[in-house]
Amino acid sequence: MPANPRVQSAEADLAFMRSIVEGGGRPPLTLAICYLAGGLLYGLQCLFHVGQVIGLIRWPDLANLIFVVMITVTFLAILTWAILRDRKDGVANRGALATRTLSAAFSATGMANGAVIIIFGVGAIRDQDFAIWLYYASIVFALQAAAWYMAWTLKRKGWMLATALGGWATAVALGVLVREPVLYLGVCTVALFLLFALPGWVMFREARAPAKAG
Template sequence: MTAKTQSAQDDLAYMRTVVEQGGRPRMAGALIYMAAGLIYGAETLVHWGQSINLIQLSESATLAFVAGCTLLFVLVMVVLIVRDKTKGVGAGTGSRALNAAFGGAGLANIALMAIFGVNAWRQHDFMIWMLYPCVVFALQGAAWYVAFMLRWKIWMLTVSLGCLTTSVVMGLVIGTPTFNLVAALACFAWLAVPGAIMARDARREV
């Protein structure tokens, strides 16, 4: 065994030890993740209902509904973050590593939103914008894979593979009613459920 190989193994062992000894997960982050899944899952489910003529909404009503979902999520996020800071909840090194993984994916999402949004507007092609949520789930899958490699929890690997599979499936059904249905179910399964699991773990570690 070379010195470099031994060093790499030692570094990996150290990282795993740090993660296993990490501090209490932030309840706010878990609840925000769950809220995102429930709110946006409900929104895309309504869009699916519209696409199959099960739900009838005018263009102005649809716009108001979409804006309302976004405002509701932002409100929930702000309240949870403020409450979390007020309680002075800290995060261990392991939790900070996971936060960094998801934070990085979030920053990439913002950049991609601008890229897809601007080009969809310039080309007057909504199909370009529809690629954005596919990429979002791919990035979430990558972030969850990092979480799995740090924590070695099977449910994290399941979420990672679920997000990656969802990304591919959505890419294949763009332009069909199935797109919104897959997106809705994915929001519930890969956002709301993991958020609930993380919230449960946070309560146990109080």
């Protein structure tokens, strides 16, 4: 007996709706590059500062400044390339609803980070206490942990939950260690490599993977 065409149509509609909501949408290249390049470059910068604190690196002040500035310049150059690549490929509005929601969550987190930079930067200058500025990194990791937890609830990927929990633990550790420069920088270095660069590499591979046939 032939299958009921209405049943087949309903099943096809359900499958289509599921693909829209869940889907196998790939993350934008911009998001992947932001985490991968940011984690590697700023992790390297933190490692550089660890070397300064323990006395292994003794560069002139101008050389130190040039190194720090070049880290940010390099990051912005790579990020600009990724943004232009995404726009060229037209991926900004493509993908499953879960993927677009995830991208929006991380964009919102980035906006919050901008406000945090201003708040803690102004506070540190006003009170002439550099430790106030160091709390900024703790808040950033806390916000990232929240974003990754949201990502896990949408995608149910174990590495996302691990990143969220790691971000939460890092936020607490950095908040406690602001008066301990070596430990603070050590935690920050490891966290940037493991919780930014590594997830960025995973997303980069997903972003570069060929699209799956529907």
